[in-house]
Amino acid sequence: xxxxxxxxxxxxxxxxxxxxxxxxxxxxxxxxxxxxxxxxxxxxxxxxxxxxxxxxxxxxxxxxxxxxxxxxxxxxxxxxxxxxxxxxxxxxxxxxxxxxxxxxxxxxxxxxxxxxxxxxxxxxxxxxxxxxxxxxxxxxxxxxxxxxxxxxxxxxxxxxxxxxxxxxxxxxxxxxxxxxxxxxxxxxxxxxxxxxxxxxxxxxxxxxxxxxxxxxxxxxxxxxxxxxxxxxxxxxxxxxxxxxxxxxxxxxxxxxxxxxxxxxxxxxxxxxxxxxxxxxxxxxxxxxxxxxxxxxxxxxxxxxxxxxxxxxxxxxxxxxxxxxxxxxxxxxxxxxxxxxxxxxxxxxxxxxxxxxxxxxxxxxxxxxxxxxxxxxx
Numbered sequence: 001x002x003x004x005x006x007x008x009x010x011x012x013x014x015x016x017x018x019x020x021x022x023x024x025x026x027x028x029x030x031x032x033x034x035x036x037x038x039x040x041x042x043x044x045x046x047x048x049x050x051x052x053x054x055x056x057x058x059x060x061x062x063x064x065x066x067x068x069x070x071x072x073x074x075x076x077x078x079x080x081x082x083x084x085x086x087x088x089x090x091x092x093x094x095x096x097x098x099x100x101x102x103x104x105x106x107x108x109x110x111x112x113x114x115x116x117x118x119x120x121x122x123x124x125x126x127x128x129x130x131x132x133x134x135x136x137x138x139x140x141x142x143x144x145x146x147x148x149x150x151x152x153x154x155x156x157x158x159x160x161x162x163x164x165x166x167x168x169x170x171x172x173x174x175x176x177x178x179x180x181x182x183x184x185x186x187x188x189x190x191x192x193x194x195x196x197x198x199x200x201x202x203x204x205x206x207x208x209x210x211x212x213x214x215x216x217x218x219x220x221x222x223x224x225x226x227x228x229x230x231x232x233x234x235x236x237x238x239x240x241x242x243x244x245x246x247x248x249x250x251x252x253x254x255x256x257x258x259x260x261x262x263x264x265x266x267x268x269x270x271x272x273x274x275x276x277x278x279x280x281x282x283x284x285x286x287x288x289x290x291x292x293x294x295x296x297x298x299x300x301x302x303x304x305x306x307x308x309x310x311x312x313x314x315x316x317x318x319x320x321x322x323x324x325x326x327x328x329x330x331x332x333x334x335x336x337x338x339x340x341x342x343x344x345x346x347x348x349x350x351x352x353x354x355x356x357x358x359x360x361x362x363x364x365x366x367x368x369x370x371x372x373x374x375x376x377x
Contacts, residue, residue, distance in 0.1 A: 001060045005128040008054040008066075011036035018063045022115035026276035029104045029111050033250035034273075035068055038105055041243035048238070049074040049097075050105050055132060057116075057125050065116035065125040067143070069102045077238065079108035079317050080144045080161060080334045085347065089139070094340065096139050100132070103144035106238050108165070108317040109280055110332055113146040114153065122153050130337060144334040151333065158335045159344070159351045162358045164365065166320070166327035168302060168313035177303050180326065188324055188370035195291035196299060202289055204262050206300055211248035211255035219244050221266045222257050225285030239283070244271075258300040260292060270296045279305050281315035298325050320365075329365040331358070 008014060016032035023030055037043075044050040049072045057065040075082055078101065089096035102113050114122040133141045151160070174180045181189045209218055223241045230237040247255045256279065260268040268286020272279055284297045297315060305313050315322060323329070336351075338344035 003057060003059045003064070003124065005132060006056050006058055007132070008056050009052050010039055011052070011054065012040070014054075014056070014063070019066065019115075022063070022066055022117065023112050024276075026278075027109075027111035028251055028254045028273045028275055029107050029109050029280075030068060030113075030115065031251070034247070035104070037243050037246040037250065041246055042240045043238050043243050044070075044105060045238070048076045048236075050077070053100060055100075055102075055125070055129055057121065057128055065114065065121040067102045067114055067125060067129060068104060069100055069129075070105065071138075072099050072101045073097045077106045078103065078142075078144060080142070080163070082142075082336075088346075089343070094139075094343070098138055099140045099142065100129070100136075100138050101142045101144065102129070103142070107282070108145060108332070109314060110145045110147060112150070113143050114150055119153060122150070126153060133337065133339065139339055141337040142334065143336075145332055146335065148333065151335075154335045157344075158337050159348055160355065161334045161336065161351055162355050163332050163334075164329045164358060164362050165314065165317055165332050166322035167330040168305070168315070168327050170305060170311045174306060176306055177299070180302060180306065183372060184326070184370050185372050188326075192294075192299070192325060195294050198291040199260075199289070199295045202262065202292075204260050204267070204289075204292065204295075206296075207259050207261055208300070208304060209257040209259065210253050212252035214248055214255075214257055216245075218257065218259060218266065219248060222259070222269045222271055225266075225269045226271065226283045227285070229283065229285035247273075256304070258296055258304070260286060260296050262287075268292055268296050270300065272301060274308075274310070277310055278312040278314060279310050281313070294325060298322070298327070302326065323365060323368060324370050326370060328369060329362050331362060 011032060019032040028034055039052055044052065051071040053069050053071040055067045055069050056063055074097065075086065086096040114125055116122045116125060129141055171183065181192060220241065223244050226239065227237050254274045256272040256274050258270040259266045270281060270284040272281050279301055281297060281301055301313050301315065315327060338347055
């Protein structure tokens, strides 16, 4: 039976059951509900360069593989920064855009990127991606924040980049937050207790709401906190209130809100998504009070993971301050295929130097772990 590629410009053209059958459901960001919600509720604006171009592989009428993807005219919202590459192309009079990106908009979250039931279909999908890029005369293909086990699928023509995020990993001896603190050295344990005490003395308490528990007012408040944060940093917010309502309805137990309450009014909040064994911190906003950011974004999430039996907490990109709060350096990766042969070789050398620098940075961070060495009382 013939196997062929189809370009899908809207996930509304595919059934949720066909798309979701290609992954195990453990990562909410590649679900049909999340990706189609971005498209339906005004989160992918043309001026930000996100044009859906999902590449799907079919065997007859059966969908056998898919890569969530976008035709990009800039690098906005990708979190794998290639501005230097675009500038180098421009200096040599070569067009870097448009390019094709396989990933999830605005979400520097590791997850499956080549959706299929087996590696044979994943490799066939990769071959189809390259054929598409060459056919459309695009400069490049990029697959960001892919799973480590997908690395073996990429041949030597793909260039690998690495970066570091700070992630929390549950240890078997941690049953509650006190157990977590007991694993830290005295200085870091004391600092966290002091931060939490400041929030408590301010009369702030927290409520946790899953999507099916959150009221319309709570969703509106959380979206307002999100808008506030983006305004403070001078950035344009991408997520709309209808999208947040969509997540609450379509991913009712995977959307998790941590709301800080003072005098029975929400004054800050963190928006997270929950996977099978991982909590993903995405957005926060609210009042500026001592310790409130750390409590809302980190400590409430850690307590939730310990209570719910989750194994990992990924609070988002960047932020060395997370290390002192129990989030250890973790490598994340991406793959890049460059059509121009001279640029491909130059960027291969560039990526090798970058990986070496990231490796040294990772090693340095590990030496500053807040946890006591194993066996230390």
